[in-house]
Amino acid sequence: MANTPQARKRARQNQKRYDVNRARRSRIRTFLRKVEEAIASGDQAAAAAALRAAQPEIMRGVTKGVMHKNTAARKISRLAKRVKALG
Template sequence: MANTPQSKKRTRQNEARYAVNKARRSRIRTYLRKVEEAISAGDPAVAVEALKSAQPELARGVTKGVLHKNTASRKMSRLASRVKALSA
């Protein structure tokens, strides 16, 4: 249990950051799910648009510290290749 005033403050700050980061992760997953659904539906136009909207969200997750840079890069790359294969 937190005893010092500073440790109590850190606990409050951690809870606030946790809530913000949880919302960010959820938002990113929603965008990724939209791309996945468009790919599984087989609609290249919708998939391309969904990917274009998901890429900035992934990049924002990196800058905000929610995702690792390589994780976001890997996800973008794999989605882009799947969308490209769908278009071809």
């Protein structure tokens, strides 16, 4: 348990950051799931649209420090490859 005032403040800040990051990660996963579902349905147009919507959200996660740059690039690349293969 945090005893000093600064440790209490750090605990509050950590909780706030945790909540924000968790929400952002969840939002990214939702966009990724939409792309996955569109790919599974076999509709290339819907999959491409879902991927276009997901890309900025994934990269925003990178700028906010939720996800590593290479991880995001890898996810986008693999999804784009799968969407392209539908055509």
